[in-house]
Amino acid sequence: MIASTTYRPALLAAMTLALAGLAGFGAQAASPRTDDQTQLPQAPAKAASSPWFQPPAESSLPNNAFGALVRQGQAIFLNTKALAPQYVGNELACVNCHLDRGRKANSAPLWAAYTMYPAYRKKNDKVNSFAERMQGCFQFSMNGKAPAADSEVLNALTAYAYWLSTGAPVGQALPGRGFDEPMPPKGGYDIARGAKVYSAQCAICHGANGEGKKVGATQVFPPLWGKDSYNWGAGMHRINTAAGFIQHNMPLGKGETLSDQEAWDVAAFVNSHERPQDPRLVNHDIEATRKKFHEGDGVNLYGVMVDGVLLGQGVK
């Protein structure tokens, strides 16, 4: 049972929104931000004239034990399934959500995340170390098993994140952290409209059925739903979070071209499909799981009927 939490006004607004969006009511203009960073101070907007934080150049990595561990972390970050198969239960890699090897602003860059931990997370109702935060990625986004906090995989990934944060102020929220989610559109979102955006702009890479694309054994474009994608407990299953990622980063190389409305619509379309079950499933009961974990978690469709089908059943 989650201990009682003091909800920020934004969270309450988002919870209302979740319902309003489903019913097709006009959404209130309020921040939908309720992701796992909620407990962190909100990332400030960047002044137009100032650059994003710049992580160090790859060429500056020393050729010593530290440099080797950082390089190993980067390799795992890019080839997660190939290099850490025992922890990955789908076909995703860290770099699928953290573009440019975890360097890109508004694509949850590691340099903005690393310096904010330890931090309290509502998701597990405790103060999490950075290693624990990454364990969550493996359990939910990678639909796998969390590596031990002192495992080689997490040590290497931590070293990589630490090195990317070289020169970043500790404990100070940096612009570009997370996905900088757009405001929910006034008229709510529309899954059918999102399907049109998807087939025009996304299907060429992610496939007509969200399956992504492989070349031989190598997954090139990530699956967005179905058994090989992130599970119902991953942050990306929230429409608000996916809308932020999509608007800033998709289509590849053409970020910032979709409107708030298009980003929300297509995010809702993607997240209205089945995916692996939330590993926190309560007593094999979707409704109980929805109430406990999804009701207050941004805008999402877990445990909701869409087109006569109950979502949240999970696929294997």
Place this chain on the structure above:
Amino acid sequence: MHQPTPRARAWPLAGLLLLTSLASHAAPDGDTLMQKGGANPAAMPCISCHAPDGKGMAPAGFPRLAGLPADYIRKQLHDFKAGRRQNGVMQPIATALTEEEIDALAGAYAARPRVNVAPQPVGTPPEGSGAWIALRGAWDRSIPECTLCHGPGGIGVDPSFPPLAGQGAVYIENQLKAWRGTPAVKAHGKTRAVAAVPPSRQNDPNGLMQHIAASLTPTEMKAVAEYFGSLGDSSEPFDDTQHRLR
């Protein structure tokens, strides 16, 4: 419900068989088309530029077609026909090809050996090199690494992202220029103003390449083209089982 007699059903089937046999007469097999050209003399033999083995002539900028996805080749020929891809040599040829000939050629080239790129150890490319653009991109200019869409090692992702590995450097560079067009030059001193030339290639899905080509410098275009031109080997069969690291 009315049930047709067996006899009445047989006639349309016979007609279909007749049509099928006529169509197969009209379109010779792809290999013959490559060597002798299409029924219309303007559809010249492919091998004169793309070489008998279909691997192209890299120094002259004639691209490799062997092992490219059939859907990709079909689309390019249609795009030449429609003018979405402008090229003085290929547009008349594509226009002279029949649909059946296009299908036969696309299938025959796709059936030829695909470039194999052996999985290689992943190192750090020199910053600013062609390999850097290929493997790291230039995200500060919204340029993703080429391998993100064209597959690890540039092996291609069917059907929309063709292989870059094993493709001639001159050809790749020419395509980047074609997607870019040339920007206008202002009058300066004694030189006259030159109007912008729009991209001569506008057939990339979602305009994914135009934006990238417009953001690359000419030096980067050349370097990245040379990088991919140096990769690939078709003496070994394409290995589908290997996991290729990025």
